[in-house]
Amino acid sequence: MSRFERLRGRLRRAYESGRDTVRAARSTPPDVPTPARAASPSEPGPVAPPAATVVGAEPPSPALHHSTSSRDDADVPHALRIAAAWSWRLIVVGVVFWALVKLVSTISIVIIPLAVAMLLSALLAPAVGWLLRARLPKSLATAVVLVAGLAAVVGTLTLVVNEFIKGVPELAAKSSQGLQQIQDWLKTGPLHLSDNDLDRYLEEAQQWVNNNTEQFTSGALSTATTLAEVLTGTILVLFAAFFFLRDGNMIWRFVVRLLPVAARWKVDDAGRASWATLVAYVRATVLVAFIDAVGIGIFLVIFDIPFAFPLAALVFLGAFIPIIGATLSGGVAVLVALVDSGPVTALIILGVVIGVQQVEGHILQPLIMGRAVAIHPLAVIIGLAAGVVLAGITGALVAVPLIAVLNTAVRRLAARTVPDTPPDAVVVASRAP
Known part of the structure; x- marks a missing residue:
């Protein structure tokens, strides 16, 4: 018998022996205990089931959640861990924002x-x-x-200063008459104030x-x-x-x-879109302010209100502060009309100011500015309040454009689209090895 045939016989006998062992294990009932065998390095002893208690051994540690790193974290409720994580992150953001505000106020x-x-x-x-x-x-x-x-x-x-200087004497005289009318109304009106009061x-x-x-x-x-x-x-x-x-x-x-190379295209795309938003906002604001000034100025001329041109210029400048700017400057025109022409004309001018504001808010701004610089009114009010607190009139002037620019920049940075390849970009392709 050759050596190859002997090796083949041994392999066949080992295969048949293993097959008989598997068949015997399958035919053994579950309640029949398996005879104990001596443990050896090649055949280790039986392993205790998961529910078994091993005498002298430490109890196993509870399984940790995927969001925890120790038993201390596992003992803390999940909701409390989430609240704590949000809290310290918000504290860090608040400290950074406070430091940024202090820096801006220092170099304002x-x-x-x-x-x-x-x-x-x-x-x-x-x-x-x-x-x-x-x-x-x-x-x-x-x-x-x-x-x-x-x-x-x-x-x-x-022109505004010259018109104001020309009309001051006439307005001062009419202001005295207006004050006298107010005093008479306080006496004869519903308040019935006496001279002593x-x-x-x-x-x-x-x-x-x-x-x-x-x-x-x-x-x-x-x-x-x-x-x-x-x-x-x-x-x-x-x-x-x-x-x-x-x-x-x-x-x-x-x-x-x-910036890092991987972030350049994204930041460049967001920056250029933000600049386009700022240009559109400023041009639209100038156009809306001009329409407001012309609309109110025409009625001031029709009713022969003094300082018509300076008041129209004031409305134009005030319109750069959204929502409240043109209203406050129009209120000055109403006061001048009250002093100069009486309460009836003042009420008419007030109606004109309110009408112009409604046309601006519901027609002009949505039509001229469009969706590119559309900002929710609540964001405008909060931005104006924060700007006034931080930097006064200048802050109110800059707050809304800053919000519009940040709105566009954040949307572009959060978008998942890849910016277009710049026309002057050079793409170098590496050869496969």
Whole structure:
């Protein structure tokens, strides 16, 4: 018998032996105990069932949840763990936000002019684009647009001041007559105040003015001390607006290159979309403010209200603060109409202001601004309140554009679409090994 046949016989006998063992194990009833065998390294002894109690051994630790890392975490209720996780994360976010607010308030003398320059650049950017398409040099086109815009602002303010100076004497005389009419109404109206009551209220008002004279004086002094800051901020606005208009694309590309490569395209897409939103918002706001000023100014001229042009200019400037700006400036027009022409004309002007506001809110803004810069009114109110608290009138002016820009940026960053490949991008493909 050859060696191969002997090896084949051994393999067959081992296979038959294993098959007989399997058949015997299958035919053994469950209640028949298996004979004990001695444990050996090749055949270890029987393993205790999961429910068995081993004498002298420590009890097994309870199974941990996938969200826990120790028994201490497993003993804490799941809801409490989630609440604690949210709490410390919110605390960290709050601390970072507080530090950011403190930093902005510390360097507000720089942040506010830059924000105003950004708004001014968004307003004048289309005009610069027109001049560049007319093949003017970039620096010349930017300077022409900036100088023309500055001349328009200075000319408008000059006309407003001149109109105001001309009408002050007439308005002062009519104000005295209006105050006399108010006193007569307080006496003969539903309040039925006597001369003694009126004198007492006037004395209290005079006493209040005397007590607060020091505060008024200190406020005037502080205003005088901030004149240098205002001048510095104005110069910074002009220089920043010039370079934003001329080199804005270059500045943005430099900022994007500071980011990781994987995030550059996404951030660049969100930034350019946000800039388009800001341009659309500023242009739409200017158009809406112009319509408001013209609408209210026409009725002021029709009813021969003094300071018609200055009041229309005030409405135009106030319309840059959404919801409340044009309303407050229109309220000034109503007061002037009350003093000059009486309560009937004042009520008519009030109706005109309310009507213009309704047309603005329900027709002009949705039609002109569109969905790209649509913001919920609650977000507008909260943003205005926060802006007024943090930076006064400037904060109210910047708050809503900032919310619109952040809204667009967050939506673009959260979108799962891949931005289009830039036309100047160079794609290098590696060869397969």
